[in-house]
Amino acid sequence: MKASWLDEFPARIKDLDAQHLRRKRRIVSPLVAARMQVDGREMLAFCSNDYLGLASHEAIIQAACEGAKKFGAGSGASPLVSGHSLANETLEHELAAFVGLPKALYFYAGYAANIGIIPALVGRGDAVFSDALNHACLIDGARLSRADIVPYEHANLSALSAALCASTAQRKLVISDAVFSMDGDIANIPALLALCEQHDALLLLDDAHGFGVLGPQGRGALAQFGLSGANASARVLYMATLGKAAGVAGAFVAGSEALIEWLLQKTRSYIFATAAPPMLASALSASLKLIAQDDWRRSDLALRIAQLRLGLQAGLKNSNWRLGESSTAIQALVIGSNEDALRVMQGLAERGIWVPAIRPPTVPQGTARLRIALSAAHTQEDVALLVQALTELSIA
Known part of the structure; x- marks a missing residue:
């Protein structure tokens, strides 16, 4: 019988064991x-x-139960078909107001958000500048975009500046964790934004580990640096997950009206996926109140x-x-x-x-x-x- 490549997997698994991986x-x-x-x-x-410590909070659990009773357990369709419920719409307004940005778009998962957002913004001939320690979803989103990927040494703003200066791409996108997931350090967001202003670049921040924790009332890394509300920049897209400090599930991206509308129209992981269940949006509305007050x-x-x-x-x-x-x-x-x-x-x-x-x-x-x-x-x-x-x- 002819050998099959499927027969390789037991040996590959043994190799992982040998490397303690x-x-x-x-x-x-x-x-x-x-x-x-x-x-x-x-x-x-x-x-x-x-x-x-919000994942088991009684008020959030109760809100999820009430949301399920009102809207059902699932959304039934993608957001652009019939899956965008009143609960999801309300949550988007609440999220935008919470982080001090004009508009927000609610996703069913953080990984899905980043792998869809980046290809919606840039493509072949464009350039993505990525911190070496960025999360896998940012890296994978950059790869899916087919733009030129320019990695720079972790937190090395001089290296990023040089790379931006050398780039001839018409569209430049800088992507960075706000709080790096394996080291816990915080990006120098004001300096990143200054470089983006200087080089006509867009900045996408992943604040998965800062939302709810950093800034006044837990409003996130932008708020911590005074870059939200009246000081918000149209060059910033702010993404955060809702399954960490918020204690539920999902993610959102917030930014200018034009950028969020574009992402709504062009982000494949949003358009072609079933919308997040409205019961989760109900739970998240309760979570936002607790984050702000506690x-x-x-x-x-x-x-x-x-x-x-x-x-x-x-x-x-x-x-x-x-x-x-x-x-x-x-x-x-x-x-x-x-x-x-x-x-x-x-x-x-x-x-x-x-x-x-x-x-x-x-x-x-x-x-x-x-x-x-x-x-x-x-x-x-x-x-x-x-x-x-x-x-x-x-x-x-």
């Missing part, structure tokens, strides 16, 4: 606060992007971030592990090898603590790490347990 899905159920049942075992979790959640989160950083800086001072420079809920503890990162993850699991080991290709070779995600749901005692466990494992 095979990933495992866990079956989880939420418990109280930051605790989860993971594969049948209770764990203290530092892996969720539920930064404000400043104590951001205050508690800031305290937990400071506690973790101080504790690890003291506990790991004689370790080769490196704690990244981050003031956000994402704290990267770089271990080095894939095998060592998995060993530390397993050591934490044995102590009832769940922190994921992040390995290539998500991060560069030799920088396997623990990605510690903090939440307002964590207590001072929770963080103390994690610091103690990591300190013990670093000297084991």
Whole structure:
């Protein structure tokens, strides 16, 4: 019998195992606060992007139930057919007002938003300038656009400036995470915008990890830098996800009336996909109110971030592990090898603590790490347990 290329997959999977790169899905159920049942075992979790602890909030759950009763469980069609409900329309107005931009477009998922937005903006002969540590959805969106992709060293504005100067493309698009998902650092958004103004470029920001957390009342990275409302620039498209700090699901992009209308007309991942269920839009409307009014959640989160950083800086001072420079809920503890990162993850699991080991290709070779995600749901005692466990494992 002739050999088939399908026979290669078992060997490929074994090769992933040999490199410590095979990933495992866990079956989880939420418990109280930051605790989860993971594969049948209770764990203290530092892996969720539920930064404000809203995913299980009773008001959001109640709004989702009421939305389902009013609109049904699904939307039934794409937004441009019959899937754009009153709940979705209302949410778009609320999102635009919340982030201080003229108009918003609501997507069913963040990945779908970015892989559709970029090809709607640029194509062959145009140029996309991409930070080296951008999220995969920005990278994939740039590839799908067929524009020339110009990567620049992470946060190196001199390199970006030189690349923009050298480009002869008529349309230039700069794409960047606002908060980088694996390191937790914040982009220099005012400087990025200044370069875009200088070189007639458009700036697309992915604020998946800043929305709800950064800025006054959690209004996001643009608001933190004073670049929303009356100071908003028509050169900025602001994208954020709604399944992290907002505690529900979906995403949106906001910007000028003209840009958002163009995206509505040309974004294939919006036009040809079933619209997000209106029950989710109802839940998100409730979430926006909680984000704005519950400043104590951001205050508690800031305290937990400071506690973790101080504790690890003291506990790991004689370790080769490196704690990244981050003031956000994402704290990267770089271990080095894939095998060592998995060993530390397993050591934490044995102590009832769940922190994921992040390995290539998500991060560069030799920088396997623990990605510690903090939440307002964590207590001072929770963080103390994690610091103690990591300190013990670093000297084991």
